[in-house]
Amino acid sequence: MIKNITNVTGIKCWGAHTGIKSLRRDLAIIYSEVPASAAAVFTQNEVVAAPVTLSKKHIKDGLIQAIVINSGNANAATGKQGMDGAEAMAKTMATELGIAEEMVLVASTGVIGVRFPTEEIVKGIKKNVTKLSSKSQAGSFAANAILTTDTFAKEGFIEFDVDGYQVNMGGIAKGSGMIHPNMATMLAFIVTDAAISSELLQKTVKQTVDKTFNMITVDGDTSTNDMVAVLANGKAGNPKLESENDKDFEAFRTNLEEMMIHLAKQIVSDGEGASKFVEYEIVNAPNEVYARTMIRTISNSSLVKAALYGRDPNWGRIICAAGNAGLAFDYEKIDLYMGSDENIIPVLEKGVPAEFNRNFMKKLLRESHIKIKLDLHNGQASACGWGTDLTTDYVLFNSVYTT
Numbered sequence: 001m002i003k004n005i006t007n008v009t010g011i012k013c014w015g016a017h018t019g020i021k022s023l024r025r026d027l028a029i030i031y032s033e034v035p036a037s038a039a040a041v042f043t044q045n046e047v048v049a050a051p052v053t054l055s056k057k058h059i060k061d062g063l064i065q066a067i068v069i070n071s072g073n074a075n076a077a078t079g080k081q082g083m084d085g086a087e088a089m090a091k092t093m094a095t096e097l098g099i100a101e102e103m104v105l106v107a108s109t110g111v112i113g114v115r116f117p118t119e120e121i122v123k124g125i126k127k128n129v130t131k132l133s134s135k136s137q138a139g140s141f142a143a144n145a146i147l148t149t150d151t152f153a154k155e156g157f158i159e160f161d162v163d164g165y166q167v168n169m170g171g172i173a174k175g176s177g178m179i180h181p182n183m184a185t186m187l188a189f190i191v192t193d194a195a196i197s198s199e200l201l202q203k204t205v206k207q208t209v210d211k212t213f214n215m216i217t218v219d220g221d222t223s224t225n226d227m228v229a230v231l232a233n234g235k236a237g238n239p240k241l242e243s244e245n246d247k248d249f250e251a252f253r254t255n256l257e258e259m260m261i262h263l264a265k266q267i268v269s270d271g272e273g274a275s276k277f278v279e280y281e282i283v284n285a286p287n288e289v290y291a292r293t294m295i296r297t298i299s300n301s302s303l304v305k306a307a308l309y310g311r312d313p314n315w316g317r318i319i320c321a322a323g324n325a326g327l328a329f330d331y332e333k334i335d336l337y338m339g340s341d342e343n344i345i346p347v348l349e350k351g352v353p354a355e356f357n358r359n360f361m362k363k364l365l366r367e368s369h370i371k372i373k374l375d376l377h378n379g380q381a382s383a384c385g386w387g388t389d390l391t392t393d394y395v396l397f398n399s400v401y402t403t
Contacts, residue, residue, distance in 0.1 A: 005170030015141030018124030062198025273394030
């Protein structure tokens with residue numbers, strides 16, 4: 001049996017169908033047997049969904065014990081009725097579990113601006129809390145219950161050692177469209193039995209999100225509901241990590257980043273209408289923020305994405321996008337490479353067009369995984385990001401999303 005979030009000590013979950021969606025599961029519950037250190041990062045959209053507003057309030061003290069997520073309705077731009085619905089979700093979960101309302105995070109995903117079905121969801125919570133389980137099947141149910149336009153569930157699990165103690169970490173995520181750096185229409189929930197202070201966890205989560213979820217793009221739209229939340233309940237028994245200087249903190253940080261990269265890549269690979277998964281890498285940049293900013297600009301260029309869809313080795317669009325990043329940039333110093341994961345070749349060398357076989361390059365660009373690399377020769381920092389091409393299927397799909 002493949003391990004998932006239910007293999008994290010002290011974690012139970014469930015995923016169920018409440019009727020918000022016609023056929024698929026639409027309610028997920030994640031529960032820690034004990035209060036957990038908690039950290040989260042939320043959407044940067046100025047239009048904020050009700051569950052995001054409520055969850056920001058509840059996580060302020062750094063302790064959370066349960067997460068309840070509905071799919072099929074974003075509960076965004078729904079006014080007082082929507083906020084009442086989000087609060088009802090938290091209150092119902094708290095009552096059924098015998099914990100304080102402030103110990104519950106709430107998340108929603110789906111269509112924006114549709115009246116929130118509070119009654120159906122409250123009934124669903126009451127009915128399904130009793131089904132919480134640590135069985136692997138329960139983890140898969142939860143992973144499927146948070147999906148919207150996704151074509152597959154996104155899950156991950158890692159085991160690693162912290163100070164001689166085995167630590168487990170599992171995660172689930174959703175996302176397919178409305179994906180843009182600075183978070184996206186995506187939800188990600190990661191649980192671990194590591195012992196770590198909430199202050200250190202929040203700092204670490206923010207840093208790792210910047211390198212992972214904030215480095216993906218599908219279509220350039222940041223959603224109203226985005227959330228990445230991490231719970232650490234301490235059940236592994238390791239001495240609590242309190243500082244970045246603590247023994248084996250780096251093992252925790254590295255594995256958390258690995259988990260986020262794994263989930264982020266799954267989101268991109270499921271991009272709406274996408275036919276290609278594109279990895280962008282910048283090396284020898286002045287600093288990491290510079291490298292990440294340039295990647296986000298290039299990966300979000302509609303012209304770059306359209307060229308990749310058409311298998312057109314039009315590398316000039318990449319250079320043009322890099323020059324639009326708002327950064328000091330001298331293209332005459334750089335090397336640019338394009339191709340597949342296994343075969344990447346130079347197309348620009350120190351600002352001079354390189355000789356390459358265009359027909360062979362077109363063949364490489366037919367691959368489902370594409371690699372684009374820039375060597376700036378202007379420092380020692382590097383960064384990676386991930387995106388898709390822009391296809392006619394994406395336009396067709398989103399032109400009738402609500403109808």
